Amino acid sequence: MIDARKRALAKTLSWRGAAIVLLGFVTYLLTNDIKTVTYVTLFYHTLQLVVFFLHERVWNHVKWGKTKGLFIQMTGLSGSGKTTLSRAVAKKLINEGYKVELMDGDEYRTELCRDLGFSKEDRNSNIRRLGFVGKVLARNNVIAIMATINPYEEIRKEIKELGPFVKTVYMECDLDTLISRDPKGLYRRALSGDIKNFTGISDPFECPEHPDLIINTADESLEESAERMYRFILKETDN
C-alpha cells in the first residue's frame, strides 16, 4: 500500500514540528545567540520541508522492506481451536497494522461454495476455491488464514504447491480429548450417527506430514499458542 499524497504532506508537517523544536534547542545550547537560532532554524526548515516531502514520495516507490503476503492453511479436527487461535492471532496482527483475512465459517461457504457438500471430492473443491482466494490475497500482500478442517493430505500438498508463501499450521489434538471436551455436543451427535460425514468419527482425518508449525492446545494456553503463531507469521512475512 502506498501512502497517498496528502498523507505524505501531513507526515512532512508533523515531522517539521518536531524538528523545529529540536534544532532551535540544539542551536541555542551551542551558540547562546537567539538571532543565529532564528536564522538557522527558519532557513534550514524551509529547505527541509521540500526535501522531506520528496523523500517520502521516493520511498513510496521503493518495495524493499515492505512486509510480504502469506497464506496459512490450518488443519485440525473440529474443536481443536483453529478459529479461536486464528482470531487471537489476527487481532494481534491487525493491531500492528497488518492486513489480515480470516477465511473460515459461513461467509465463505455461502458465497463461494454453496453448491458443495461434505464428500471427499466436495471438501477438496471447497479447499481448492478457498486456496485460490488465499493465493490471490497473498500476492496482494495480505495475510490470509484458512481455518478449515482441511482433512486430506493430497489437497494440502496441492495448496502447498501454490507457492512459497503457503504455510501449513497443524492444530494437534487427540480425538479422546476432543470427545471429552465437546462444548457444542458435535462429537456426541456424530457418535450417535446424528451427524454424518463427521471428520474423525465417520470421515477420515489424515495427519499432515510436514507442517510448518504444530500447535497443541492441550499443552499450552491460547495466549502462548497465539504468541507462537504470531511470531511465526512475523518471521515469514519479513522480507
Added chain:
Amino acid sequence: MIDARKRALAKTLSWRGAAIVLLGFVTYLLTNDIKTVTYVTLFYHTLQLVVFFLHERVWNHVKWGKTKGLFIQMTGLSGSGKTTLSRAVAKKLINEGYKVELMDGDEYRTELCRDLGFSKEDRNSNIRRLGFVGKVLARNNVIAIMATINPYEEIRKEIKELGPFVKTVYMECDLDTLISRDPKGLYRRALSGDIKNFTGISDPFECPEHPDLIINTADESLEESAERMYRFILKETDN
C-alpha cells in the same frame, strides 16, 4: 501495509544523509564558522536519528491517508476493450505502488468456476463468486478490477450493494461496430450459430442503468480511456 522495522531504519538513515548535508550547508552559510557547523550538525543529527525512527514507527500505526481498496465491476460486450483497458490501467496503478488484482480470463474460471456454464443462472453464479473475491480484496485495500461481460442488470445491482467501495464501469460500444471489428472472428461464428449463448447475438446484454463511469473506445483512444479510468480510480481510493 505497514512498513517493516528494518525498512523504517533504512529510511531513517537515508534521510539522515540528506539532512546532514543540508544543515551543514545552511549553518556554514549563516555562521561561516566550521566549528559551530560541526557541533550543531553532529548533536542535532544524533538526536534526530532517534526521533525520526520513532516518528516513522508511530506513523505506521496511523491509518489516515492510506489509500482505500476498491472493487470495479466492468461491464461490456465481448471485444469492447474491457481486458485491454484494465491491463493498461492496472499497469499505471502498479507503477504508482498500488496493489491491483485484475480479475478476468481463464484463471478465475478454472479455479473458482469450473463447474459453471453460460446459462443466465451460471453467469450470475460466476459474477457472484468473483464479486465475493472482489469484496474480500477491496476490504484488504486492494484495487480489484473484474473485467467480465457481466450482462445482467440484476446481478450488477447485487454486486453494487456489497458496499460503497463498488464502482461500475461501462464499456459502451454498439454491436455494429463490434461486428465490423471482430478481430477474433467471434461475432462471425456466433452469427453463424457456431458459438451458442453469445452475448449480444444469441444471449441478452442489458445496458447498465447507473454506471459510475462510461468509456466509449470508439470515441477516444486507449491512452485517453486509460488516463480517464486511472484518474477515476485515484479519486475513489483517496481517503
